[in-house]
Amino acid sequence: MILVVAHSRAGRRDLRNVCRSHEDCVVRQFGRAALFSATEFGAFQALRLREKHGLDIQLGRVEPFEPVDAPTRLREAARRYEDRDEPSTPYRQFASGRDLPDPDEMCGADL
Amino acid sequence: MRVRVGATTYESDVIDLRGRGVSGAAVAASVRGERCLPVVDCASPTAVYEYAGRVHPSMGLRTRTALAAAARSRGEETPHDTEIAAHREELTAIDPSPPELVEATEAIPDAAVADLRETVAAHRGRITARRAVGADADAARADLRDAATTLSERETRRAAARETRELRREAARAYRDRLERRREVADALANARRAARATLVDRLADEFAAALAVVPGQTPDDPFDASPVTAALAVLRLAETPAPIALEVDRFPSPVASSDALDAPVVRC
Numbered sequence: 001m002i003l004v005v006a007h008s009r010a011g012r013r014d015l016r017n018v019c020r021s022h023e024d025c026v027v028r029q030f031g032r033a034a035l036f037s038a039t040e041f042g043a044f045q046a047l048r049l050r051e052k053h054g055l056d057i058q059l060g061r062v063e064p065f066e067p068v069d070a071p072t073r074l075r076e077a078a079r080r081y082e083d084r085d086e087p088s089t090p091y092r093q094f095a096s097g098r099d100l101p102d103p104d105e106m107c108g109a110d111l
Numbered sequence: 112m113r114v115r116v117g118a119t120t121y122e123s124d125v126i127d128l129r130g131r132g133v134s135g136a137a138v139a140a141s142v143r144g145e146r147c148l149p150v151v152d153c154a155s156p157t158a159v160y161e162y163a164g165r166v167h168p169s170m171g172l173r174t175r176t177a178l179a180a181a182a183r184s185r186g187e188e189t190p191h192d193t194e195i196a197a198h199r200e201e202l203t204a205i206d207p208s209p210p211e212l213v214e215a216t217e218a219i220p221d222a223a224v225a226d227l228r229e230t231v232a233a234h235r236g237r238i239t240a241r242r243a244v245g246a247d248a249d250a251a252r253a254d255l256r257d258a259a260t261t262l263s264e265r266e267t268r269r270a271a272a273r274e275t276r277e278l279r280r281e282a283a284r285a286y287r288d289r290l291e292r293r294r295e296v297a298d299a300l301a302n303a304r305r306a307a308r309a310t311l312v313d314r315l316a317d318e319f320a321a322a323l324a325v326v327p328g329q330t331p332d333d334p335f336d337a338s339p340v341t342a343a344l345a346v347l348r349l350a351e352t353p354a355p356i357a358l359e360v361d362r363f364p365s366p367v368a369s370s371d372a373l374d375a376p377v378v379r380c
Contacts, residue, residue, distance in 0.1 A: 007290055007291075008290070054209050055283050055286050056209075058287065
């Protein structure tokens with residue numbers, strides 16, 4: 001899918017208009033961002049906005065992300081943290097002393 | 112002040128231009144330095160002139176804003192001023208123009224490079240095989256050279272393309288961060304200015320009510336409900352008014368009386 005983010009008022013207005021008049025290529029719209037279908041028409045609409053508003057329109061490619069796409073230890077960490085007894089424990093504290101990945105380590109590692 | 116209309120020069124704190132066909136709008140614009148005719152030679156106007164520099168029957172007035180400007184004209188300061196100045200300074204320092212991005216290059220697919228690597232390996236294999244049987248490997252060597260050259264060119268181009276994309280992304284991201292920061296600062300500035308205005312209006316509210324009672328016109332229960340002309344006259348009475356007011360209302364018995372009430376030089380139009 002194509003991610004379109006509007007960073008100016010005029011860009012936001014035109015993004016809304018495209019979403020309204022070309023529903024067929026819009027997968028989802030959120031405020032000042034939208035997901036267009038990964039079709040040539042979706043790309044065409046995204047390019048139109050970029051052409052008109054330059055860098056005030058940000059484009060990106062979005063791939064679905066499934067839990068199985070992440071390493072097991074991350075899934076395990078998420079599961080155990082969400083299962084914690086004390087809801088107010090921050091993850092950093094929760095992870096230390098357990099066999100769980102350290103937040104700084106995760107921040108520095110590419111997926 | 113000195114005002115020249117046609118061949119006549121007036122020099123006084125109170126000038127009556129009725130019957131001279133000069134509009135109050137023209138006089139007020141000259142006072143603000145936005146016009147050069149009629150020629151008005153006077154002290155510089157203060158912030159309050161933007162709101163009440165010309166008083167005429169069909170005027171509108173943002174009374175609170177004008178009152179805050181009147182307070183500023185008297186040199187009043189607020190605890191928000193440092194913050195306002197800091198926000199202003201930051202706003203002017205943020206460059207809102209989009210950057211020139213380096214030209215995008217076409218991405219080189221990994222598959223294209225992988226294919227070439229395989230070709231190079233195949234040529235190497237051919238050379239080894241031919242050598243093993245004592246056959247001539249010159250042709251194979253030439254093929255290997257060509258394939259290796261192409262591969263290294265592709266790899267260089269691929270690296271360059273990646274770097275270009277990275278640079279473009281970084282520049283775009285920095286630009287959007289700047290825009291976002293600018294919006295935040297503009298919001299904070301607007302809030303600080305509103306807070307400062309409220310402080311100033313509070314401080315002058317009693318004086319404003321007293322001034323309303325003195326200037327001609329109806330005095331409503333809530334001073335901020337006063338009609339624009341009455342409110343403007345009261346605001347002017349409070350404000351520091353070194354430059355002439357363009358007056359187009361018949362509230363005062365004479366131009367001199369208006370100048371006395373407003374404590375300001377007056378051009379009656």
